[in-house]
Amino acid sequence: MSMTLAERLRGFAKSFLAEVEEVELPEEGGERLLIEQVEQARQEWLAARSYFDNVTDTVLIDHAILSLQAAERKYVYLLDQAKRSGVRCKTYWAVPHHRME
Numbered sequence: 060m061s062m063t064l065a066e067r068l069r070g071f072a073k074s075f076l077a078e079v080e081e082v083e084l085p086e087e088g089g090e091r092l093l094i095e096q097v098e099q100a101r102q103e104w105l106a107a108r109s110y111f112d113n114v115t116d117t118v119l120i121d122h123a124i125l126s127l128q129a130a131e132r133k134y135v136y137l138l139d140q141a142k143r144s145g146v147r148c149k150t151y152w153a154v155p156h157h158r159m160e
Contacts, residue, residue, distance in 0.1 A: 090146050097137045104130040 107130035111123040 090144070093137070093141055093144060093146055097134075097141050100130070100134040100137045104134045106130075 104127075107123075107127040111127045114120055114123040
């Protein structure tokens with residue numbers, strides 16, 4: 060049985076957040092930029108999820124689906140890049156955990 064994109068996203072997010080070490084946020088450089096991109100992608104994904112959950116116009120349903128899929132793929136990609144780079148950031152512990160259903 061293959062995993063859905065949402066299941067893969069949950070797995071990446073859990074592994075990224077669960078393995079956080081007490082590391083200070085870098086002042087500059089690629090790690091800081093990557094962390095900012097991950098957070099921005101997370102916010103975009105949450106916004107797309109909210110839009111998808113609340114859209115009522117049948118004409119916009121396809122747009123909502125495509126927007127959500129694009130945001131998920133971007134978030135998964137950046138989480139994977141951060142994991143491969145060994146980036147860890149304790150600021151994610153300060154961010155309230157949202158429920159990914």
